[in-house]
Amino acid sequence: MKRYLTVLFCLFLVNLIIANTSNIPEKIAIYWDASLSQKDKDTNKEFEFLDAFFKKHPNVDSKLLVFNTKMLVNETVSIRSSDWSLVKEKLKAIKYEGTLDYSLINTKIDEKLLLLFTDGQGYFGKYKRNLYGPKIITISSAKKIDKKFLHETSFYSLGYHVNLYESKVSEALQAIENDTRLPKLEFVTTGTNTTNKNYIQGVVTSQTDVLSNVNVLVEGKNRGTITDESGRYKIAAQSGDVLVFSSVNKKQAVVVVENNEEFIDVVLTDKVNELEPAILKSKAKDKRQMIEIDGRLVNKDAIGYSIQSIGTDEISPDEVDLGQAMAGKISGVQMGTNQDPGQMVIRGMSSYLLTNHPTIIIDGTPLPRSDLGVVAIGQPKFGKADYDFIDPNIIKSITVLKGLAATNRYGQLGNKGVVIIKTKLGNFGSFSSTEEESKDPADVEYETFKRPLVVAKNRKSEYATMLQQKTNFDEAYAAYLNMRDFNIDNVSFFVECADYFFDNDQKEKGIQILSNLIELFPDNTSVLKILAFNLEKRGMFDLSGKVYNRIITLSPSQSQAYLDLANNYFQEQKFPESLKLFKKITRNKVSKISTFNGLRPQIENDFKSILSHRNQQWNVRNIDSYFFMLPKYDLRVVTEWSHPAVEFEMQYINPKKQYFTLSHTKEKNEKTINQELKEGFTSEEYILSNIDEGEWFMNIKVPKGYKPDVKNPKFLKVKVFTNFGSSEQKVQTHLINLDRISSEKIFCSFSR
Numbered sequence: 166m167k168r169y170l171t172v173l174f175c176l177f178l179v180n181l182i183i184a185n186t187s188n189i190p191e192k193i194a195i196y197w198d199a200s201l202s203q204k205d206k207d208t209n210k211e212f213e214f215l216d217a218f219f220k221k222h223p224n225v226d227s228k229l230l231v232f233n234t235k236m237l238v239n240e241t242v243s244i245r246s247s248d249w250s251l252v253k254e255k256l257k258a259i260k261y262e263g264t265l266d267y268s269l270i271n272t273k274i275d276e277k278l279l280l281l282f283t284d285g286q287g288y289f290g291k292y293k294r295n296l297y298g299p300k301i302i303t304i305s306s307a308k309k310i311d312k313k314f315l316h317e318t319s320f321y322s323l324g325y326h327v328n329l330y331e332s333k334v335s336e337a338l339q340a341i342e343n344d345t346r347l348p349k350l351e352f353v354t355t356g357t358n359t360t361n362k363n364y365i366q367g368v369v370t371s372q373t374d375v376l377s378n379v380n381v382l383v384e385g386k387n388r389g390t391i392t393d394e395s396g397r398y399k400i401a402a403q404s405g406d407v408l409v410f411s412s413v414n415k416k417q418a419v420v421v422v423e424n425n426e427e428f429i430d431v432v433l434t435d436k437v438n439e440l441e442p443a444i445l446k447s448k449a450k451d452k453r454q455m456i457e458i459d460g461r462l463v464n465k466d467a468i469g470y471s472i473q474s475i476g477t478d479e480i481s482p483d484e485v486d487l488g489q490a491m492a493g494k495i496s497g498v499q500m501g502t503n504q505d506p507g508q509m510v511i512r513g514m515s516s517y518l519l520t521n522h523p524t525i526i527i528d529g530t531p532l533p534r535s536d537l538g539v540v541a542i543g544q545p546k547f548g549k550a551d552y553d554f555i556d557p558n559i560i561k562s563i564t565v566l567k568g569l570a571a572t573n574r575y576g577q578l579g580n581k582g583v584v585i586i587k588t589k590l591g592n593f594g595s596f597s598s599t600e601e602e603s604k605d606p607a608d609v610e611y612e613t614f615k616r617p618l619v620v621a622k623n624r625k626s627e628y629a630t631m632l633q634q635k636t637n638f639d640e641a642y643a644a645y646l647n648m649r650d651f652n653i654d655n656v657s658f659f660v661e662c663a664d665y666f667f668d669n670d671q672k673e674k675g676i677q678i679l680s681n682l683i684e685l686f687p688d689n690t691s692v693l694k695i696l697a698f699n700l701e702k703r704g705m706f707d708l709s710g711k712v713y714n715r716i717i718t719l720s721p722s723q724s725q726a727y728l729d730l731a732n733n734y735f736q737e738q739k740f741p742e743s744l745k746l747f748k749k750i751t752r753n754k755v756s757k758i759s760t761f762n763g764l765r766p767q768i769e770n771d772f773k774s775i776l777s778h779r780n781q782q783w784n785v786r787n788i789d790s791y792f793f794m795l796p797k798y799d800l801r802v803v804t805e806w807s808h809p810a811v812e813f814e815m816q817y818i819n820p821k822k823q824y825f826t827l828s829h830t831k832e833k834n835e836k837t838i839n840q841e842l843k844e845g846f847t848s849e850e851y852i853l854s855n856i857d858e859g860e861w862f863m864n865i866k867v868p869k870g871y872k873p874d875v876k877n878p879k880f881l882k883v884k885v886f887t888n889f890g891s892s893e894q895k896v897q898t899h900l901i902n903l904d905r906i907s908s909e910k911i912f913c914s915f916s917r
Contacts, residue, residue: 191278192226193277196270198232198287199262199263200233201262201263201264201684207306210306211282214334215249215252220247223247224245226241227241227252228242228276231255234289262678263684264680265286268293272295274299279301281303284309284310285305285310285314288683294318298322299322301322310378316350316391363403364399365402365426365427366429368396369410370433371415377391379433384406414436415434416435418433473496484557486504486557488552489557497511508522509584522535523565525550532550532842563584612823614816614823614824618818626661626664629662631648632645656878660695676708683696683715687715693712710730713730722758724760725845727761728761747771761844763840773796774795774889777795798888799888800854801852803884803886804848804882805847806881807878807880808879814827815829815863815865816909819856819861860916863883863915873904879902881901882898882899884897885897885898885913
């Protein structure tokens with residue numbers, strides 16, 4: 166009897182311990198992406214997920230962290246009996262704004278589970294992986310996501326990726342509860358070692374276009390990949406393996422790998438009903454037709470889009486511009502009014518807010534393309550690119566790529582097609598021109614400046630005026646948010662609103678507003694330069710460096726971006742990185758750049774100036790002694806512009822009210838502008854010595870007929886060095902929005 170009672174007592178204790186243990190709240194962390202790109206996601210579906218999650222986990226101590234460029238919310242909320250209403254209220258109150266800084270995610274925490282709600286797109290900081298951190302569940306509901314980041318973040322933490330745009334909440338939650346393991350993804354890379362593995366590669370398309378973000382899995386094996394922006398994939402597979410291709414709203418396809426097969430291209434059809442997946446057998450292709458695109462040999466069958474070309478024989482001498490040279494010669498290509506190539510469309514218009522026009526690439530350099538945007542709701546605005554400077558007589562060939570993207574190099578620049586123009590001899594800078602050779606400034610005749618010599622005050626923008634009327638900065642920020650959706654395509658709006666907050670010591674608000682530019686225009690290198698210029702203006706060189714790195718990723722053939730980044734490293738006090746990049750530039754060892762000739766004088770003077778600040782800790786070995794000889798100039802002016810082929814005139818006015826003009830216009834400087842386009846640089850340096858003592862002024866003029874462009878305003882960054890190279894050196898930096906100049910403006914003065 167005593168033994169029986171002892172057993173009953175032990176069972177009672179065990180049940181009591183289990184009951185108490187089950188009542189101990191779980192500890193989780195919720196990171197919620199509050200960047201602008203999340204504004205239009207399916208929040209209701211994410212709330213549905215959380216509702217189902219907390220029904221499975223009714224008692225939770227949740228650390229809630231809402232973030233974009235900074236941490237907006239960081240607090241612990243206790244959830245009991247599945248009541249997460251307090252968390253829901255906080256999430257509903259979020260104003261989505263700015264870009265994302267993934268470095269704010271802390272994985273060195275006590276919580277064992279981290280829920281990360283994001284689209285995977287962040288530009289101001291990288292996520293730091295921690296193999297000893299919590300299990301991470303990444304949750305997304307937007308259509309456009311970075312699936313690679315989301316998958317890898319979950320995979321390496323033994324977590325799971327929930328794509329609510331493609332799957333049901335119940336299915337996702339079941340996979341999490343079952344501790345379902347994600348397959349390891351492989352991604353298309355160059356130079357992959359295929360010695361020990363058999364790789365299958367190809368392109369996945371719909372019936373009309375290439376398909377990105379298609380899941381490709383080897384059935385029965387923990388291996389998979391996704392297609393890139395060109396629809397390409399590459400995955401290790403053996404004969405007999407079964408490849409499963411799946412994408413949202415598409416019918417699943419299953420392909421059996423056969424002997425000696427290397428290339429498998431798949432077409433996914435629209436899902437019309439729940440039929441069994443199609444079983445495909447793809448014939449192996451022994452040979453593939455290789456064609457030249459942008460100077461590279463590529464497989465015509467594997468690129469996933471149609472190609473058409475015309476040569477010099479098909480361009481008549483009577484055709485005086487690019488539109489006439491192309492009109493009616495390539496199927497599916499429509500020119501605009503009067504055969505205007507700036508209004509060219511491939512495959513038809515498809516977007517109200519985004520650009521519908523192809524990217525034109527001439528001798529490897531992408532040109533700005535036209536944009537269709539909105540100044541305000543219901544008010545369309547067309548920003549047309551100008552291609553009048555392209556002379557049909559020097560065109561060797563025109564190749565049109567019809568597809569989502571041309572190659573990895575173009576990325577989103579090719580989302581409406583690509584027009585590749587190859588000039589005769591492959592040298593855009595060698596056009597015949599009547600332009601006079603550059604003159605020595607000493608030989609330029611001075612003219613008399615007749616206006617008063619007064620430096621113009623910076624005009625307060627209409628947006629700043631409206632914000633200034635508010636009683637406090639929180640009200641001003643709320644007013645900005647009310648205006649934002651009506652100015653979502655207006656680059657100057659974000660710059661000028663950010664300036665208001667920066668100028669009033671509201672740095673965090675200024676950063677959030679300014680960073681919207683990289684969220685809204687992540688692939689527009691000209692707008693990204695405007696962002697970098699403004700970040701430099703505010704001394705935020707760590708952030709401007711990230712922007713310059715993105716520009717290089719998007720357009721690795723732009724030589725200007727490498728010089729900008731090298732100088733930015735120095736300003737950021739990353740001296741080893743600055744020296745390393747300058748060494749590569751001066752030795753012409755940057756892999757994507759054929760020459761830095763157009764930037765050579767600037768590069769030399771910048772590098773010499775940086776080396777003059779060296780100390781004993783700098784590694785200056787293997788640097789030519791030439792770069793340690795810093796020259797001395799009375800005046801050095803470096804002008805950089807945000808967009809290729811920007812036109813302006815700069816007047817230098819001496820103390821006697823006499824001036825000379827340096828121009829940068831298509832009429833007077835066609836040869837120079839062509840060289841800039843060919844080599845991918847957007848700046849010039851001007852040196853002047855033995856100048857008159859006294860006060861000098863600089864006046865900027867825009868050409869007659871200059872038209873402001875809401876989505877693509879033209880900015881100049883002008884650095885004025887006096888007594889360059891001496892201990893008395895001074896520098897002024899001026900950022901000028903040409904769209905805010907009616908005709909001309911005296912923007913600075915300096916003394917000699």
